[in-house]
Amino acid sequence: MSITLNSGSQRPAPAPLTLTPPLPKEGLLPRTSEDVALNYRTQYRPKLLAAYAAKRAAKAAGETYSGAPCINVLNITLCFDGTNNHEPSDKLGQPPSTSNVARLYHASVGADSGTEQSRANQMGFYRYYMQGVGTEFKEIGEFEPQDLGLIGAVGGENRINWSITRLLDAVGRACGEPYLDPDVAYELVQKMGTSFTEEMLGATLIKSGDSRRREALQAPLLALQKKVDFVHVRKTQPRIIGLRLYVYGFSRGAAEARAFATWLESLTQVEVEGETCYLFAGLPICIAFLGLFDTVASTGMAYAMPFAEGHMGWADDIMRLPESETFLERCVHLVAAHEQRTCFPVDSIRRKNTPDDPNGPSTYRTNTAEYLYPGMHSDVGGGYSPGDQGKSLGGPQDVMSQIPLHHMYAEAYAVGAPLQAPPNALSDEQKQDEPWLEMAEEVHDAFDISETLTLRFNTWLAHHKTGPLEDALAGEQALLTGWRINRYGSFHFRTTSAYQHVNGKDMTQEEWDALKALHERQLAENKANHEGQPLKELSGSTLATHQEYRALKQGYEQRVGSERPIDFNTHKAFEPTLDQRQMDRAMIEFGRDYDPSNWSLALAGDAISWATIPHLLFGGLIYLTNEQDEAQEYRDLRTSGNQAYLALYDLKTAEPLTDTARTLTDFFDEQVHDSRAWFMNSTALGEREVFSDYFRYRGIFFDTESNKSLSPVARAGQVIGVGIAVASVGLSIKRHDPRYLVGLLIPSLGIPVFRGKVGFPQVSAFDSVTGIALPMLDNLDNIRAFSKDPGDMLKMVKALPTPPALSAETATTPELQKLLKATEAAKALAKVKDLLDKLPDESKMGLLDQVKGALGSAGG
Structure with a gap:
């Protein structure tokens, strides 16, 4: 099967990725005072241009130029962290498990505490952090971890709207105002946002988020603009000539960052004397740099339905980058080469130049770049601790995500991002004049990279073949599959240092239950303290059970040799230690996937797969993937994986054939995690139900296009084509089991095959409360058709009549x-x-x- 999006058509070939650069031994942080000075000059350029303009204006008016005006540019850093990443608590770990977004936040100038950083605020530097969905975020009313945030990115919209209030805060403080009152900011977030219930009922189809934001911000922006004008007239503060934003995001936080860019562009775009400008409270505004780590905007539907992909409601139709180079000057996107989870499709920044041109090239906007980095989702965006799944045992400097961290820092620094530098890169004069530029020791340490990691990464890079994103990912999936055939297929992974590290350290079910209960008790105490209500004291049997749980916790700590008692991070959901189970089951599952004789397919089976979702808990857009394509992917990936295995390993000894093969094997053994093993074996999710996900290419969205044939099935919490609107909708899908189609593609496997005609999946809807079937519209074949350009089908979906609400008049059966x-x-x-x-x-x-x-x- 051809992988490339444009293959088989008259369209030009899609644009290739930008070549990932090798990592020098010393890393990519600034090394000299001249490096620091160059960053400063780039950053200072808008002020310099304003000074030149003032000089020219004075000359044109015949006035004497009195010197550079007292002006300021507000340099604002906004950091959107990934799913389940929470900087305030992650940084307290031993060692810290902060993501790359959090580390860039720490390295950004503009903290709101400390004398030196307060001076930085006075110079126009501000920084703000938005913790990941699923974690506690008290400022927007999330006082404890939320499973719906982990699964479906619920809370993402409020985080984006909170970031808009941070701009109000920065401009206000630059005008001499105090911090924006948190209660005022929270009220604005509530006015701008869509509640969970409203999203389920399709409220965004009635009143757009853009209109909500404009309505909520109209009065605050007008008041702020008057304050800015007043300060400028009185000259009590430096004249603000503009806002330059530096925005970073990871995972769903990267999707939030992209949504923020789109929403802000719409909110600030105005026409002034025939010229398009972008003004915030009357001040010019732009995003100078947008740095993205592996954008994921997916719905959580694939948790229960593995052949589904999609977007959350707030991420629909807005992942395309703004076209204006005046508004968005530079964007860099780092993509994970080896991520495979179905519910983690990546949103590329590549797109058609003209969205409505079916034959238009799929390419990148000017001043944007997309790079590929080895590893899984968090191997690129960060968040793994040394020792997770037995990887990176040498310490934080051996964690794979350190390399993309350096790359993103270097990209941002090159365009003037207000980032601190290592102490040895600053001259004595720079340290004295601008002390806020010096990295603290713990910040500098968080950028450390080992020579071993550098060598292994550069070896991978020399072996990597680039091209369009979909082709490059297919090549990397083949390489990873070749390694898995060796390590998983024959259980050789059990001989590695990674496996030996996790062996025997899993929690038993009894220990798991005990620690989870203690975590929930701590959450209850926190909630009681927040509400000012006393927590019911334990007594009798409940006290005895609690003491038993504490004894089990202490026993587990002693058994695994923990140096200190386990502290509960109540800012995030509880996660048991199950690394050995993850790796054991990964080997078993891969072996089952790789050898179809283990599939136990019935010779006379009806070749049918079912998926039933009792409640469409998530708004947004949900697609089905095509079972014929999945069977084809299995064949292609199994074939290319076998080829990679033969290129890497000796058939007799299973040992690496060359030094390069040995280094690549060590790299995957000791640095690259298995996110799917964690995902399917870390909680009550259990193993996947449908088909073999170790042999599936990652889904990619290119704006309205995809690398896979998709069929839209649900939007805004409603099944597409349902004839009546109810508050709680369930979804049932009947389709052919793709495993029976594999036999048609690889007859040598000798497995049962499906002999009938493959048609569209059967989609039906029902009321979640009663189970009663809901009527469906007729003639939906065009909408149900599978296509790599689902944007065209979405136009038809949007043209469907809005189903009437259930009432006495519409209840006609x-x-x-x-x-x-x-x-x-x-x-x-x-x-x-x-x-x-x-x-x-x-x-x-x-x-x-x-x-x-x-x-x-x-x-x-």
């Missing part, structure tokens, strides 16, 4: 009338419960049970 009664009964019961909650306990006396019985009779 016995089934819908039954559903209407059940819905009304559920609403009435909810109201009664609300009333009862307000009554004293002694007044309830079984009243609720009586009401339930009455409502049950009425609804039945």
